[in-house]
Amino acid sequence: MSERPVSIPGEPKVDLEQARAHGLAPDEYRKIEQTIGRTPTYTELGVFSVMWSEHCSYKSSRRHLRKLPSKSELVVQGPGENAGAIDVGDGWAAVFKIESHNHPSFVEPYQGAATGVGGILRDIFTMGARPVASMNSLKFGSFEHPRTRYLLGGVVGGIGGYGNCVGVPTVAGEVMFDAAYNANILVNAFCLGLVRKGEMMSAKARGPGNPVLYVGSATGRDGIHGASMASAEFDKESEAKRPAVQVGDPFTEKLLIEACLEAGKTGAIVAIQDMGAAGLTSSSSEMASHGGLGIELDLDKVPLREAGLTPYEILLSESQERMLIVAERGREAELQAVFEKWDLHAVVIGHVTEDQRWRTRWRGQVVADIPIGALADDAPIYDRPAAAPKIQPQTKPAIAAKHPETAKAIRALLDSPNIASKKWVYRQYDSIVQSNTVLGPGSDGAVLRIKNSRRAIALKVDSNPRACALDPYLGAVGTVCEAARNVACAGARPVGITNCLNYGNPERPEVMWQFIRGVEGLRDASIAFGAPVVSGNVSFYNETEGHPIPPTPTIAVLGVMIDVAKHVTQFFKNPGDVIALVRTAAPSIAASEYAAIFGIDGGRLGAIDLAREAALVEGLVEGAEQGLIKSAHDIAEGGLAVALAEACFNPRAILGAEVELGRAGNADAVVFFGEGASTVVLSIAKRDAARVESLFAGRGLEFAVIGRVTAEPRLKIGAAAGLDEDVAELQRIYEDAIPRRLRGGD
């Protein structure tokens, strides 16, 4: 027996045209009519438009994401909840996820980035885990673009403004500047929390009759249609859409963290979910759908920030810092007392039903009544056409004549904002609160100790859009390898992956092809490292006026260390130590910073041998566990020469390096500045060199002693076009590159 939903007087008429204005395709609108057997009310149309948006439904990506491995002995929770979880030992599970907030951050950088941090935090603590670390991956346009400084300042300010105020340290990140992001920046926010295994909370509603509680900030008009905004390309009007951007309140978030974790301990919470994208609508329908049940909401009970909101607005509002909880019947007061303690109000706004329908009432009348499945599992899924672009990226060999002098090149590279110190950025983030940060920003990866345990976790976020632009498959494989290698350099074994897949418009076959190849690369690399993908997020429509961003899968890897005392940093430690190189393949300048700065075509990406990549990671972890490795630094942007310089920048006291490469001629540029191949610079006590060599040579990897660490702070690389540079001077260039540009000097 069901009441037919009523329209609210004054609401627009619902037809195909109105559906189109809501971003629904004609087929999708017809499917809605079929599903509910009538014309939807305006409220229902709004609900369908957000739930069937790309952002909420993953309609273009879902069938491909199924290819990703999500199981291992250590997986406690795979995809399907608010975040994934991995067993990190000693009874702890690490809950983690990365998510995009690209569009809101471009429109309003401070609030966009701030609310991105807030949203990902909620995904973690709704799982019952205390958030212990944040990271972020940021892509801006070129430093010379007029908007870049404004966006950089706003985004960094917003991440700090929110993260610092909730007491979760920002421990690592990456920042890249490239003209390809001039009109579409990327802001990907990662959070990790820790929870005792067995104390995890769920987003699955259970128990018909159980009450549904609303907790947190009151509902306002902010962010209505944020989810559909993230599912459309940018145009000139997007900037005028400012009111759609939500404003964050980190103080309320901090109270929610404490109150929700405390409430979780009562055992009275059946299910909990953040009201994120599409707000009350998605949180309520998803909880019911996950539990195979229905839900009924009374919108008159929803706390409102201003009078006069319509059901449409209440349901679609994306006001921040709101949670929805299904409580055990009869224990509402217990939960309410916990929230009152933290000056938050928990209000009963509905209950779980058996009938698998999503029903909302307003002023005594039903205003929406939709089968739950239609909002979740039965949403459209597309197998969009994919096709490799007809014009392949250029693959001419490098032109030798263009190579600059080596001394000039290393200075230019250290002065590049993509390589230079990001201290200006991370100094604005609290990286030490909670007293776990063993290795914070400014290192290859972060290391966090787990209190009352010898174990530690290592974290790293990476992306490599230039490589992905040349080859979306190899680029994605290489990105996973890089992140895994980085946690291994710290001495941790990679055990889990989360990803944020940033691509252009999936309705373009070549973008869909990039996406599918990226997912396949992610799959293959994930299998090779035995590190499953437990959570993730897809961000499509990253394009402005027809120009898509380069494919940018952002990968975060979680590593586990058995003994935190054995962690390894990237910095040389003692004069006299041996410097060695381990690598899986020969270097190349394809997709390198060197090629980008000097306008050289770097050619094709080299193949990646995943078995060797995994062997390298194993060797690094074993070397660290045996205490044989004094420092390990991954070669990334800027190649070997930059990696050696960075390893000399020990914060305690700078050191020098004397290296002999025994190569000559123009190939030096590739050896000095080539990236691509997985290569690690190690420093080792002399007496341990043979043991370390056998560790890697025994795994079939190329290992070569190339020099030694010196007390004299000079970087000397012997070769035909060698280097002999003052490390202090190089460090000055490296440290000042970003501040100098922000001061406006040149």
Add this chain to the structure above:
Amino acid sequence: MKWGVVRFPGSLDDGDSLYAIAEVMGQDARMLWHKDESLGGVECVLLPGGFSYGDYLRTGAIARFSPIMKSVAKFAADGGLVIGICNGFQILCEAHLLPGALTRNRSLSFICQRVWLRVENASTPFTRAAKQGDLLRLPIKHGEGLYVAPEDEIRQMEERGQVILRYVDADGRESDAANPNGSMRAIAGVANQRFNVFGLMPHPEHAVEPMLGGVDGLKIFQSIAGSAR
């Protein structure tokens, strides 16, 4: 010694302070709730860092009115030891338990980094484990740590030895570059005239373990522990 760490809504370093005192130093420490009026018989009250009440009007301005602060003021008036770190320092200034005020950093941005501090007065209950002129390496992390007070008041404070810590460089010298937030006279920590209330922007609780960046913070806590009445 019995310690109490006050937890305000928005406190962030409350757990870290408790951890440093109880777990690292093995002292008797407990959390105090901002809505309570009782201090539970503690001998030292610690107001921790954070963004109490979101710091939405001015840092520390709202926390000052919480019920427990009445008791803290009375406790201080009776000579009890009170230390305020970062936001705690801001609250003590707003509550007029310490002179001066803390305003936005000169750079207008939040700063998280390690700094060098010089102990200007080692004869206080908060610094007696150090020697005058000792250098401490502690982290700061704040957006509003620029210490201000009227010039003549600062002069008087200096004469009375109320300026306890100053920002200096690694060689112990004051300089503009070594002053991270632009504080007047590079002031990083001050005491009241009775020397039983102390506020500082740097975080001693984040420098108590070698693995997490040094142990210079212990000097402050050891001084207090050795000052039990």
Add this chain to the structure above:
Amino acid sequence: MQVRVFVTPRKGILDPQGRAVESSLQSLGFKNVSGVKVGKYILLEVEARTASEARDEAKKMCEALLANPVIEDYRFEVDGE
């Protein structure tokens, strides 16, 4: 009754925000700008029978909470004045 409170940095107190705004304005070509101060504007609804009662209340609020006399000055306007 509506009360409008203006809180500004006290004369002689370093105002880094004001200084930053001033220098950006000047770099944008507004060379005639000086003495920029950045403060707060607080809007209140106060229940009061007369304007003078509202004034008394507003003064108390400013002194208790809205301004810090060590670093800030305040003034306010009451509806209809």
